[in-house]
Amino acid sequence: MFELAVAVALIALNGAFALSELAVVSSRKSRLRMMVEARRPGAQAALTLAEDPGRFLSAVQIGITLVGILSGAVSGAALGERLTEILFEAGLSKPVADPLGYGIVIAIITYLSVIIGELVPKHVALRDPEGIACFVARPMRLISRIALPAVWLLDASTRAVFRLFGQEASSASAVTEEEIRTIVAEAETAGVIETDERKMIAGVLRLGDRAVRGVMTPRTDVHWIDLDKAPEEIRAMLVSSPHSRIPVGEGNPDNMLGVVQVRELVKALIENERFDLRAYIRSAPVLPDTLDALDALTALQAADVPMALIHDEYGHFDGLVTPADILDAIAGAFHSEDSEPEAVQRQDGSWLIAGWMPVDEMADQLGIKLESSRDYETAAGLVIAKLQRLPETGETCDIAGWRFEVVDLDGRRVDKILVSRIA
Known part of the structure; x- marks a missing residue:
């Protein structure tokens, strides 16, 4: 009975080491800090x-190794010998009783070691890794x-082997953006968060990777007031404009002076x-078109009026950005009566995509992966970058298993793209 008690105790001790190892390794540092x-x-x-x-795993490995050695040398040998005697007294011959007795003991100890000493503790550790790690x-x-x-010897030896292969023993990054997306997708599948919440989280992650020119209203779509125009024309534009704030320039868009708020002019207009x-x-703040979208948001929060003018490195006016543009990037576009949808899926599975659709949103919609370093922000920019020139109507290019066909041009601007999967 003493040998049996020792065997059970060693298996339980092995389980404790396995439980501790997986609990600490699986724990999220952010939750532990909280x-x-x-x-x-x-x-x-x-x-x-x-x-x-490194040191913790070395200590656990020492413990598990010692438990295995003691379990085999003490408990296994003693129990095997005891069972062999029982089988011999039961009438089996010595050549049969010896291997059978030791084989049965080894099989039972191995089974209990796997179940009680490994699998059950590890499953328990995965249920609440941070809580068990604290314990x-x-x-x-x-x-x-x-x-x-x-x-210290084992930890130093492990690090030496990693250096021999030109690697670092510690992980370079605890959590990646791709892992966050995976966790959010799993949470949506499990019903922890709603689909719209998942889309907004994805929008926030995309916003962090965008330059401000990827969220701005481009120059070609900006309604602005030219002070060189006649007063009647300016008044007519103010009255008919659907915008509450309008940029003001003198002579041309590259000479922007600031922004007027229409509500301050209502009395005079009426x-x-x-x-x-x-x-x-x-x-209004003037921002470079290479600025990160999040930095542009910070600038908008500090500005007198929530509108920023975007200029390129040559000083040319590129467009403007407002909090509504930032919100569009996170929550999706808000469609007005005269606006067109970014993407429409047709019955044959193809997509009719607006050229101005943000390319990262299009990539998520189609399930394709874009290069991390790129100098375009829209679906039209992707096609132009692939062709290396301005396209003509009807031209096609193949990207990541999809065929992109330019079906409509507005001047030299790519207006509509038909995207169909390549068979």
Whole structure:
């Protein structure tokens, strides 16, 4: 019975090491930091082990190895000999009782070691890795300190092998954007978040990768007031404009002076009073077209009027950006009565895509992967980059298993693209 108790204790100890190993390795550092701030017992020790897993894993491996050796040498041999005697007394011959007795004991210990010592503890650890890590961290840290010389040797040897192959022992990045997308998709499948929430999270992630020219209203679509026009023309434009804020220039769009807010002019417009438009011009931030969209949002939050003028490196006016443009990038476009949809799927499975559709949104829609470094922001830009020239109507190019056909041009601007999967 003593040998049996020792065998069970060793298997349980192996399970404790397996439980601790997977719990600490699977724990998310962000959650452990939150537990440290909440003063959860053991959280700081768990975070310390998670941030330096080399020594912890070395200590666990030493423990598991010693348990395996003791289990085989002490319990296995003693129990095998005891069972062999029982089988011999039951009438089996010595040549049969010896291998049968040891074989049965080895099979039972192996089975219990796999189930009780490995699988069950690891499944338990995966259910609540951070909570279990906090529970086991202090004793595991104590074991690491007791076995410090052996732990240091194993950890140093592991790092030396990694350096031999030109690698680092620690992970370069704990969480990638692709992993976040995968987690969000799994949460949507499980019903934890709604589909619209998943789309907005994807929009936020896309926004962080965009330059401001990828979210701005381009120069060709901007309604602006030219101070060189006659006062009657300016008044007519103010009255008919659907916008609450309008940029003002002098002579040409490259000479933008600022922005006027139509509501400040309502009284003068209604009563047909004469007014000096220059007196109502407010300064607006001027941003380079290479600025990140998130930095543009910060600039809009600090501006007197929530509108920024975008210029390229040569000083030419490229377009403007407003909080509505940022919101469109996150939540999707808001369609007015005269607006056209970004993408429409046809009955044959092909897509009719607007040339101005953001290329990252189009890539998500079609399930294609774009190169991380690119100098275009729209579906039309993708086609032009592929052809290396301005296309003509009817021209096609093949990209990532899809055929892109230019079906409509507005001047030299790509207006509509028909995208169909290549058979």
